Amino acid sequence: MPEMEDKGITRARRIVLVTLNMTLVVVWVIVLLSSAAGLVLRTLPPARVIPALIGLVVFSWLFLRITRAVLDHRYATREVVIAGVLALVLSALGGGSPTGWGFVPLGWLSVAAIGLSRRRAVLLGLATTLVTSPLSIWGMLTVTDHSWAGTADGSVAGFIIGVLLYNTLMCSIFPWANRLWVWIWQLAEQAHDGKEAQSRLAVAEERLRFARDLHDLVGHQLSAIAVKSELAVRLAPDPEAAGAEMAEVRSLARKALRELREAVRGYRELDLVAELGSVRGVLEAAGVDCRLHLPYRDVPAGVAPVFAWVIREAVTNVLRHSTATVCDITVRFNGEEAVLEVTNDGVTPRPVEDLGSGLAGLTERLAAVGGTLTARPNGSGEFTLRAVAPVLAGVPA
Template sequence: MGEIARARRLCWWMLTSFLGLLWGGIALSALAETGRGALPWPLPVASVAVAAVFTALYPRLVNAVIESRYPVRFIAATGVLAVMAAATGGAQPFGAGLALVAWLAVVAVGVPRRRAFALSAGTTLLGVALSVAAAASGWWHLLDMPDARGPGWLGTVAVANTFMYALMCLASVVSNRLWMWIYQLAVRAHEGREAHARLAVAEERLRFARDLHDLVGHRLSAIAVKTALAVRLSDGDPGAAREEMTSVHGLTRTALRELREAVRGYRQLDLGAELSSVRGVLEAAGVRCELRLPYREMPEEVAPVFAYAVREAVTNVLKHSAATFCAITLSFTAERAELEVRNDGAAARDPAGERDGDRGTGLEGMRERLAAVGGDVTVRHGTDGHFIVKAVVSLPIPG
């Protein structure tokens, strides 16, 4: 499961968690009222039945909001079910009235802030009205104690329920909007990474096309001109035509050599360009990048291999960690060259597992490339909690 799928699943569970509160409240309320023998049975049975239908439709409502859809008719239908469940269950704030809060907790996510708080205020007033009506009708006996029904007792119920409904509605709206905001940030960050990767590929293709045009285009134009001249000279001056064709032959060999060099240079990564590229990608993803480079150029025989290793290590940082910092260190002596990529966001896993089992991270390919030049890669967790990938190559490279 990808990172975005996991984030969506977590957001979905958080938004649907209010169903657990609803059924817990219904169960406690039913036990309390049934124990007193106060509430007629048809009403709680109807409340549970309506709440069951509301629960069956609730996941569809959550999915619609997460997908940034706002089906007005469906939202209205589930709202009616929430009102029916609350009304037939006495509309207690910690009982059947939680159906109203559960409905609000989802529908207020996909609307502007002012509308969300307007919905919260409306839900609070509706819940208070239903609970007061239930208390006045004798449906709700939470205050059915000696001397509880004194002067102004309905006012006390209204004030208490207003406070509880307002608190629950506000908390549910704020928490769910926060979870949705975090999920949307994760989606945008993922899309930003993909867009940056596509841009990098497009820029590389453009560079290759420009190199081919600059290196080979001039030679091919000269070949075309000289070939046309040789054709014109072939009847009147065969010797001159032969000289032109000899020149064409030389230009052709030169163009072929330059083309091979261009392709070889394209396939062989440039360490300096790769370091600049990965630094830009990391910083675009919100990861602070620090380059620690030697004052001299890396040996030519090891630079392309280290360029590939840098690319793979940074790809792992972006795909498999939550890093906020990444340090890339290069150093070399007459006997050995070293590359170290250190980040602070890797999950605690066994380095041996990285070595033996996780081929999807590209570490195996990195080891194969380093092994081809007599090098090695080690992966470990540092004592400071950092995740470290280190590549070492002995110099000079044989062959």
């Protein structure tokens, strides 16, 4: 499961990085279309387009460095500043059209605002509006023949207001779109780190509990054995007394060994309730809807540990070998037998025999307590694993 979680967070990082870099793709598409139109209409000289395209390549390199830094929790100040200055230069070289080279500063803003506080992001958007709007207005007025200004609706004043509104709207939207994606990524990363921390804490707590149990169960007997052994040495001249002490040593050693075996056996058994909660969380984290159908009474103690192993292996197979979206886990029992069914809707094309050695091991476990295990498609596009065991079954040591 840790490997699956690592793959999931890596895939999420890749998706967010591609999403951030899609802004750069949009910039290139708009710039290339605008430049082609400008060259055809002769409103944009080739002497300005060529150096602008070279500069855009450099801008793209800086843009990619900025987005990688964002996902590494760094703010690439140097790259942001250089890319910002270059974006303004490219906008001026390309004529500053809001739907052409003037779009480059907007692409820069979409990543430059990531990692800043809300207040600074708003101020950066406002500053970008104030700087890019004059460039856009100047560029559009210098590269056109002003034939559109002959009517009231197409007046220069109306054009200026339109450019201001357009830039204001774009500079208000662009910073927040990518900030939302990064925020979602950070939530996913925090959840992943939280799971790792929880797992490490659980392991540490289990180690402490194991050490405490061993100390409480065996420590007293081992201390007594040491004392009795020393006493036996001192009583060596008296064979009868020494023999009595050594007999007590043997009794204490056997008792310590028995309690140690009981402690270890307890760690080998799984808790059914805990396992149900664990597999439900794992399935839902993997995007599988887990539905539990449980009896109102506790499953008999002799059957519960075996069913816990069955559930663990069944869910492992669901995650590894199926394309399930729904998994139903049903437990029921009466006075004679207990039944566990794990059904999923992602039937694997592989035969049951190819699902690994886990099912064979489960079959042996159930056979040891007089139970049976079956695993096969049920004919309705679902796969069902069914375990049956007598309720009076005991768990093998």
